[in-house]
Amino acid sequence: MKLATLKDGSRDGQLLVVSRDLCTAHVAHGIAPTLQRALDDWGFVSPQLEDLYRTLNDGKTRHAFAFDPAACAAPLPRAYQWADGSAYVNHVELMRRARDAEMPESFRSDPLMVQGGSDDFLGPRDSARFLTEDWGIGFEAEVAVVIDDVPMGATPEACASHVRLLMLVNDWSLRDLIPAELAKGFGFFQSKPATAFGPVAVTPDELGDAWRDGRVHLPVLCHWNGRKVGEADAGTDMVFDFPRLIAHVVRTRNARAGSIVGSGTVSNRDPSRGWSCIAEARALEMIASGRAQTSFMRFGDTIRIEMIGRDGLSVFGAIEQTVARAGG
Amino acid sequence: MKLATLKDGSRDGQLLVVSRDLCTAHVAHGIAPTLQRALDDWGFVSPQLEDLYRTLNDGKTRHAFAFDPAACAAPLPRAYQWADGSAYVNHVELMRRARDAEMPESFRSDPLMVQGGSDDFLGPRDSARFLTEDWGIGFEAEVAVVIDDVPMGATPEACASHVRLLMLVNDWSLRDLIPAELAKGFGFFQSKPATAFGPVAVTPDELGDAWRDGRVHLPVLCHWNGRKVGEADAGTDMVFDFPRLIAHVVRTRNARAGSIVGSGTVSNRDPSRGWSCIAEARALEMIASGRAQTSFMRFGDTIRIEMIGRDGLSVFGAIEQTVARAGG
Numbered sequence: 229m230k231l232a233t234l235k236d237g238s239r240d241g242q243l244l245v246v247s248r249d250l251c252t253a254h255v256a257h258g259i260a261p262t263l264q265r266a267l268d269d270w271g272f273v274s275p276q277l278e279d280l281y282r283t284l285n286d287g288k289t290r291h292a293f294a295f296d297p298a299a300c301a302a303p304l305p306r307a308y309q310w311a312d313g314s315a316y317v318n319h320v321e322l323m324r325r326a327r328d329a330e331m332p333e334s335f336r337s338d339p340l341m342v343q344g345g346s347d348d349f350l351g352p353r354d355s356a357r358f359l360t361e362d363w364g365i366g367f368e369a370e371v372a373v374v375i376d377d378v379p380m381g382a383t384p385e386a387c388a389s390h391v392r393l394l395m396l397v398n399d400w401s402l403r404d405l406i407p408a409e410l411a412k413g414f415g416f417f418q419s420k421p422a423t424a425f426g427p428v429a430v431t432p433d434e435l436g437d438a439w440r441d442g443r444v445h446l447p448v449l450c451h452w453n454g455r456k457v458g459e460a461d462a463g464t465d466m467v468f469d470f471p472r473l474i475a476h477v478v479r480t481r482n483a484r485a486g487s488i489v490g491s492g493t494v495s496n497r498d499p500s501r502g503w504s505c506i507a508e509a510r511a512l513e514m515i516a517s518g519r520a521q522t523s524f525m526r527f528g529d530t531i532r533i534e535m536i537g538r539d540g541l542s543v544f545g546a547i548e549q550t551v552a553r554a555g556g
Numbered sequence: 557m558k559l560a561t562l563k564d565g566s567r568d569g570q571l572l573v574v575s576r577d578l579c580t581a582h583v584a585h586g587i588a589p590t591l592q593r594a595l596d597d598w599g600f601v602s603p604q605l606e607d608l609y610r611t612l613n614d615g616k617t618r619h620a621f622a623f624d625p626a627a628c629a630a631p632l633p634r635a636y637q638w639a640d641g642s643a644y645v646n647h648v649e650l651m652r653r654a655r656d657a658e659m660p661e662s663f664r665s666d667p668l669m670v671q672g673g674s675d676d677f678l679g680p681r682d683s684a685r686f687l688t689e690d691w692g693i694g695f696e697a698e699v700a701v702v703i704d705d706v707p708m709g710a711t712p713e714a715c716a717s718h719v720r721l722l723m724l725v726n727d728w729s730l731r732d733l734i735p736a737e738l739a740k741g742f743g744f745f746q747s748k749p750a751t752a753f754g755p756v757a758v759t760p761d762e763l764g765d766a767w768r769d770g771r772v773h774l775p776v777l778c779h780w781n782g783r784k785v786g787e788a789d790a791g792t793d794m795v796f797d798f799p800r801l802i803a804h805v806v807r808t809r810n811a812r813a814g815s816i817v818g819s820g821t822v823s824n825r826d827p828s829r830g831w832s833c834i835a836e837a838r839a840l841e842m843i844a845s846g847r848a849q850t851s852f853m854r855f856g857d858t859i860r861i862e863m864i865g866r867d868g869l870s871v872f873g874a875i876e877q878t879v880a881r882a883g884g
Binding site for chain 2: 239268306307308309311314332335338340341342343344345346347348357358359363380381402405410412413414415416417418419420421422476477479480481482483484485486487554555
């Protein structure tokens with residue numbers, strides 16, 4: 229099942245069921261007004277949404293309309309939790325090696341995780357607006373899961389059954405603000421601006437056998453200003469699978485329905501796969517030549533992030549954003 | 557105006573208007589079902605709530621009932637953002653001095669801020685449940701504001717007008733998990749379990765002239781197992797006022813209605829005021845004698861946090877929690 233949120237002027241938008249080929253959509257009103265409301269009572273609501281999804285795919289709904297990703301907010305325009313892991317340890321290792329720092333061996337057994345802001349997400353075609361180009365603006369392509377209620381202390385095995393939806397993420401980062409912020413010792417805040425999400429959230433069954441071992445075994449395609457810069461496979465080199473990341477979230481507290489848990493920047497050891505974030509490109513250059521050459525993004529730059537399924541269809545639709553001046 | 561949320565089995569509870577003396581309450585249904593919904597459209601909704609508040613205080617409502625803090629969830633049982641500052645720099649300085657570390661001078665001009673989990677808050681009388689006593693369980697008394705929509709880049713002056721409500725906070729911390737977590741470099745996650753809030757959220761006018769300069773000029777009373785351990789004044793030694801903290805939140809992104817911005821542990825330079833968190837007590841002991849003697853909390857321990865107004869009335873009602881074993 230594929231779900232999206234239509235911008236309708238309200239804070240949470242309107243829940244849509246979207247056809248598998250992303251061509252048509254149908255308002256889910258009468259079932260659940262918003263995606264959060266569906267997640268709040270998933271066991272009761274999701275079978276009704278699945279029914280509508282089947283009817284829509286069969287072309288038998290009366291009020292289907294053409295699906296337009298540009299009319300969409302993030303599937304969850306705002307959420308109660310956005311916990312972002314760093315499951316692709318290769319990325320962490322490269323970032324450290326570029327500044328001659330060693331990565332502690334414990335990073336392979338204990339995930340890094342960041343509590344992100346979740347009150348103001350960007351839709352898949354929303355401009356990413358910043359007050360200045362001087363903050364080191366960079367995209368970061370990730371995959372995320374949306375979970376239902378998970379109790380404190382749940383094991384990874386138990387967490388596996390709580391994955392309700394998968395989403396594609398552009399975790400915007402302000403790289404030039406990171407060093408000073410991390411030096412303060414309390415983690416990221418201003419260096420992590422509003423995060424963007426792909427047009428539709430999908431249930432795991434949509435991926436067929438590309439969803440296995442708690443990972444999405446498909447490449448994440450990144451095009452920066454029209455040029456392909458990355459096609460890292462999200463199933464390769466993901467040291468911590470999603471159930472393990474969820475278990476990290478709930479070690480000392482409950483997690484509630486609609487919480488989003490991210491993979492961190494997708495990164496492969498195979499350099500021919502390119503990169504999913506500019507900071508990693510710069511780290512690779514630094515390691516190779518002692519000098520980072522690739523600049524961060526400028527106003528007017530575009531980024532496209534997409535994942536194509538084994539059937540050749542776009543799984544989540546594409547994130548297509550332009551960097552723009554805030555207030556402009 | 558004083559507002560609370562009645563536990564009714566739903567995820568967001570039911571919005572109540574509570575009398576100034578905290579004796580009676582009235583369901584706000586017909587005005588707004590939940591506090592988040594009121595905040596989503598504050599300009600339209602709050603005058604209606606104020607009307608009901610006046611009628612309730614005059615004893616003229618038909619369906620008022622006795623207010624019971626034990627029946628309450630947190631005013632916002634879940635929120636879209638919980639951004640917690642460290643505005644009482646004295647606390648930060650003591651914590652560092654206890655481990656022979658110097659505090660950078662920049663900490664007096666650039667606030668520390670932590671993005672907290674906000675999907676599962678505790679009510680004022682909910683037990684604080686943990687899987688083990690071995691995590692260094694500690695209370696932390698704070699004040700927080702709830703804001704409406706604030707645009708990216710807003711100045712502290714502009715932010716001042718966005719404070720809608722004030723709340724009392726118990727920012728539970730797992731102190732023995734903090735060193736390893738901070739050593740990873742990405743900030744707090746597992747060391748910050750579910751946060752608890754006082755029974756009612758209040759509009760700033762409820763404080764009279766105790767709300768000025770963006771600070772709450774009243775002491776925060778902390779009783780641990782019935783013994784008073786702290787009465788630090790929240791208006792003293794708060795280096796960053798709330799408008800300044802909100803401006804920090806929105807430097808690189810918008811903040812949306814219902815975001816909660818916290819002061820951090822209230823801490824006074826005057827040692828006769830005691831302390832608002834156990835870790836600070838231990839830091840003071842460490843500085844004085846080289847050895848921390850006060851232990852963290854055990855299952856069965858109780859903590860009471862309250863703020864009394866100049867009129868002798870409890871402003872927010874009391875947070876009264878017991879530490880308990882999760883699953884028990």
